[in-house]
Amino acid sequence: MENRKLVKDIPAEDLIVPVRAQGRLARALDSDIFYSWRTSPVTVVATFVALSLILLAVFAPLIAPYNPFNPASLNLMDGFTPPASTGAFTDNYFLMGADNQGRDVLSTIMYGSRVSLFVGILATLFAMTLGVSLGLIAGYNGGTIDAVIMRVTDIQLSFPAILIALLIFGIARGLIPANQQESMAVWVLILAIGLSNWAQFARTVRGATMVERQKDYVSAARIMGVHPILILLRHVLPNVLGPVLVIGTISLALAIIEEATLSFLGVGVPPTQPSLGTLIRIGQQFLFSGEWWILFFPAVTLIALALSVNLLGDWLRDALNPKLR
Amino acid sequence: MTRQILSLSAMLLSSTLIVSQASAETIRWARASDALTLDPHSQNQGVTHNFAHHVYETLMDRDAEGTLTPRLATSWAIKDGAPDTWVFTLREGVTFHDGAAFTAEDVVFSLDRARSEKSNMRQLHVDVAEVTAVDDYTVEVRMTGPSPLYPNNLTNTFMMDKDWSEANNVVEVQDYAAGEDNFAVRNTNGTGPYILQSREVDVRSVLTVNDNHWAETKPEVTEIIYLPISDAATRVAALLSGEVDVVQDVPVQDIERLSGTDGIKVETGAENRVIYFGYKFGDAPLASSNITDSNPFNHPAVREAMELAIDRDAIKAVVMRGQSFPTGIPNPPFVAGWTPELDAYPAVDLDRAKALLAEAGYPDGFSVTLDTPNNRYVNDEAISQAVVGMLGRIGINVTLASRPVAQHSPLVTANETDFYMLGWGVPTFDSAYVFNDLVHSKEGSYGAYNGGLYSNPALDAMIKSLGTETDLEARAATVAEIWEVVKADRVLLPIHNQVLAYAMNDRITLPVHPENQPLMTSVTFAD
Numbered sequence: 001m002e003n004r005k006l007v008k009d010i011p012a013e014d015l016i017v018p019v020r021a022q023g024r025l026a027r028a029l030d031s032d033i034f035y036s037w038r039t040s041p042v043t044v045v046a047t048f049v050a051l052s053l054i055l056l057a058v059f060a061p062l063i064a065p066y067n068p069f070n071p072a073s074l075n076l077m078d079g080f081t082p083p084a085s086t087g088a089f090t091d092n093y094f095l096m097g098a099d100n101q102g103r104d105v106l107s108t109i110m111y112g113s114r115v116s117l118f119v120g121i122l123a124t125l126f127a128m129t130l131g132v133s134l135g136l137i138a139g140y141n142g143g144t145i146d147a148v149i150m151r152v153t154d155i156q157l158s159f160p161a162i163l164i165a166l167l168i169f170g171i172a173r174g175l176i177p178a179n180q181q182e183s184m185a186v187w188v189l190i191l192a193i194g195l196s197n198w199a200q201f202a203r204t205v206r207g208a209t210m211v212e213r214q215k216d217y218v219s220a221a222r223i224m225g226v227h228p229i230l231i232l233l234r235h236v237l238p239n240v241l242g243p244v245l246v247i248g249t250i251s252l253a254l255a256i257i258e259e260a261t262l263s264f265l266g267v268g269v270p271p272t273q274p275s276l277g278t279l280i281r282i283g284q285q286f287l288f289s290g291e292w293w294i295l296f297f298p299a300v301t302l303i304a305l306a307l308s309v310n311l312l313g314d315w316l317r318d319a320l321n322p323k324l325r
Numbered sequence: 326m327t328r329q330i331l332s333l334s335a336m337l338l339s340s341t342l343i344v345s346q347a348s349a350e351t352i353r354w355a356r357a358s359d360a361l362t363l364d365p366h367s368q369n370q371g372v373t374h375n376f377a378h379h380v381y382e383t384l385m386d387r388d389a390e391g392t393l394t395p396r397l398a399t400s401w402a403i404k405d406g407a408p409d410t411w412v413f414t415l416r417e418g419v420t421f422h423d424g425a426a427f428t429a430e431d432v433v434f435s436l437d438r439a440r441s442e443k444s445n446m447r448q449l450h451v452d453v454a455e456v457t458a459v460d461d462y463t464v465e466v467r468m469t470g471p472s473p474l475y476p477n478n479l480t481n482t483f484m485m486d487k488d489w490s491e492a493n494n495v496v497e498v499q500d501y502a503a504g505e506d507n508f509a510v511r512n513t514n515g516t517g518p519y520i521l522q523s524r525e526v527d528v529r530s531v532l533t534v535n536d537n538h539w540a541e542t543k544p545e546v547t548e549i550i551y552l553p554i555s556d557a558a559t560r561v562a563a564l565l566s567g568e569v570d571v572v573q574d575v576p577v578q579d580i581e582r583l584s585g586t587d588g589i590k591v592e593t594g595a596e597n598r599v600i601y602f603g604y605k606f607g608d609a610p611l612a613s614s615n616i617t618d619s620n621p622f623n624h625p626a627v628r629e630a631m632e633l634a635i636d637r638d639a640i641k642a643v644v645m646r647g648q649s650f651p652t653g654i655p656n657p658p659f660v661a662g663w664t665p666e667l668d669a670y671p672a673v674d675l676d677r678a679k680a681l682l683a684e685a686g687y688p689d690g691f692s693v694t695l696d697t698p699n700n701r702y703v704n705d706e707a708i709s710q711a712v713v714g715m716l717g718r719i720g721i722n723v724t725l726a727s728r729p730v731a732q733h734s735p736l737v738t739a740n741e742t743d744f745y746m747l748g749w750g751v752p753t754f755d756s757a758y759v760f761n762d763l764v765h766s767k768e769g770s771y772g773a774y775n776g777g778l779y780s781n782p783a784l785d786a787m788i789k790s791l792g793t794e795t796d797l798e799a800r801a802a803t804v805a806e807i808w809e810v811v812k813a814d815r816v817l818l819p820i821h822n823q824v825l826a827y828a829m830n831d832r833i834t835l836p837v838h839p840e841n842q843p844l845m846t847s848v849t850f851a852d
Contacts, residue, residue: 071717
């Protein structure tokens with residue numbers, strides 16, 4: 001007890017709250033989150049790896065040495081050129097070698113990452129939107145609606161996501177006429193991966209919503225007659241978003257791997273528009289014949305991409321969890 | 326009591342002996358795809374026939390030189406005084422796996438089944454008018470006219486038991502394209518050297534030797550474990566790890582490595598099979614194209630442009646690693662009617678190809694979807710991918726749709742594809758087989774694999790005349806004439822003839838079969 005000081009005993013200058021930095025950027029750089037990012041070397045490296053892979057993919061048409069989808073620029077006779085050498089037939093230089101179709105492996109990886117990231121990001125956004133909406137509805141309403149939605153998520157979580165994606169993919173393929181299947185393949189893939197990943201979002205958001213629902217600010221809003229949808233969107237949603245961001249980041253890594261798995265199994269995107277998974281599928285045919293570069297570089301890229309996004313997710317989880325700080 | 330124990334142990338001992346003996350002669354046989362069905366008349370397809378040849382039998386066989394040899398028929402001849410009738414004398418003492426005797430009524434039943442409406446084999450029997458049993462071991466086949474080459478068509482027409490078929494309600498052939506199923510799709514009752522023990526579609530089938538088979542020499546292989554492994558690298562890995570004994574579809578890129586591996590040998594040989602692309606004909610616009618008011622493929626200049634854009638030599642050098650014979654006609658050199666002149670193909674000329682496209686009214690090219698199998702022919706998907714790139718160079722923007730053969734094949738037979746890859750083997754060693762199925766208009770028994778619905782009434786008439794032409798010289802002249810038109814009209818876009826490679830454990834010898842239908846009865850063991 002004697003250690004406790006009364007306010008009047010504290011020197012005045014200590015009572016002054018340190019002035020927070022001004023401006024958005026300055027405030028962000030001064031935040032706890034940035035501090036935890038700055039002090040974790042693994043996270044800093046992961047950020048740079050993920051960002052550079054994403055930038056390479058996004059700007060592939062501008063910076064890739066060749067356009068592997070432009071038949072005029074490639075020649076089949078360059079097929080199987082080893083890394084760091086010039087094609088036998090054209091003057092093209094292949095830093096990572098050429099694949100079985102004479103395409104520059106480096107360029108196909110840059111273009112392939114575009115497909116992988118596009119599918120991964122859209123599928124995760126789709127899963128997130130679906131899962132968060134259902135989670136909010138279930139958590140806020142409770143009762144029968146909650147029971148039905150949660151049983152569906154339970155059932156879904158008891159299957160591996162890849163099986164559900166294969167099932168949805170199969171059904172969608174059956175419904176789409178044969179001559180449109182290839183043009184629809186990417187969208188079917190997004191739908192299949194999205195539908196196989198929403199359950200985690202729904203479950204987490206539902207739990208968080210049930211906690212928030214009990215709080216006074218929600219009761220106050222309800223007493224004031226605010227429409228339930230507005231309460232959910234304006235009051236509850238911002239307060240449950242933290243865990244959603246964490247799951248979202250980890251789901252992105254999972255979605256990229258899931259896309260690669262489906263394409264590896266040959267049910268994903270067509271081989272003329274390869275994603276990383278398709279490139280790995282093509283490359284593994286040449287494992288025994290010694291043309292290792294066709295498999296090696298796409299595989300390393302996939303690992304780097306998934307690992308760095310995953311590490312970012314881990315960091316975000318720790319940074320947003322006050323108990324771990 | 327002692328005696329009981331003794332007899333029990335004797336039983337145990339003998340059963341172990343049998344097991345160890347059987348396992349010593351088991352062969353584990355891997356290839357890329359499974360038989361599509363076990364109904365022997367439902368699919369005229371090589372893999373399906375290859376499997377069926379172990380369980381069912383045909384009236385005659387063909388040896389490595391292409392000569393017909395007796396199988397269930399011991400002799401055949403044209404009937405005296407009736408040039409349009411063939412007489413087949415059947416082997417006596419042959420039984421089906423269920424014990425029923427093989428007689429003339431089974432042959433009549435099977436031939437009628439094979440030429441029934443739903444049968445995929447019917448084009449081979451298109452000239453048959455009537456099949457009758459003269460006595461238990463003599464069958465007469467009356468043709469619509471003299472058909473001196475008809476026995477050539479019988480090497481893949483399997484004999485079923487009439488009573489078994491009736492009892493199991495499989496008198497009608499399974500309609501494969503319509504997704505039909507029947508008892509004969511999963512169950513068999515043939516006269517062949519092996520009996521089906523178990524079957525998991527696309528996974529594993531087990532066959533054991535038929536001890537009651539009529540052949541005097543018993544096969545060295547007493548048990549076959551058939552393992553379809555669609556992924557090429559997995560298939561090769563299975564051989565390297567000793568998980569399988571024979572791999573039938575060896576990827577060309579692995580031939581070198583496998584030949585250099587201790588304990589493994591590779592046998593190669595030319596296959597009687599041509600790989601080609603087919604177009605959709607007709608005035609209706611293509612379903613998968615951006616051109617919505619006409620069908621580019623219907624224009625001869627477009628087909629010529631496509632032929633000029635395709636670099637067959639590059640496909641041979643890179644995709645096939647030298648393991649192919651590029652060709653200018655959809656007809657393998659094994660087949661009567663093949664000539665070196667027809668086999669010649671034009672050199673690549675992209676400028677001329679672009680000019681032809683512009684002349685046809687498509688200066689900016691057009692888009693289309695190419696359907697390709699990915700587990701049927703040597704490097705099928707890679708060939709299609711290369712062709713996509715080559716056509717792209719003249720402005721034809723091709724989307725590649727790659728499917729396993731089980732899903733690809735019905736698209737072709739149901740004419741649901743605009744542009745497709747297919748391979749054609751010629752079991753009759755005669756051009757008529759190519760014309761009947763690929764060139765003749767799709768009507769009745771003709772044109773089953775005319776996936777693009779090509780139709781030329783003048784050719785149809787000439788093709789029909791081949792069936793009944795008795796003057797073999799005149800017939801050969803008609804064949805040559807038809808080939809000229811087929812080549813000039815570019816009915817199909819041929820790429821090359823395949824070279825086959827089988828890789829196996831080096832204590833086994835399995836020679837390459839020109840029709841890619843190796844029989845495990847021909848396997849010999851070194852030890």
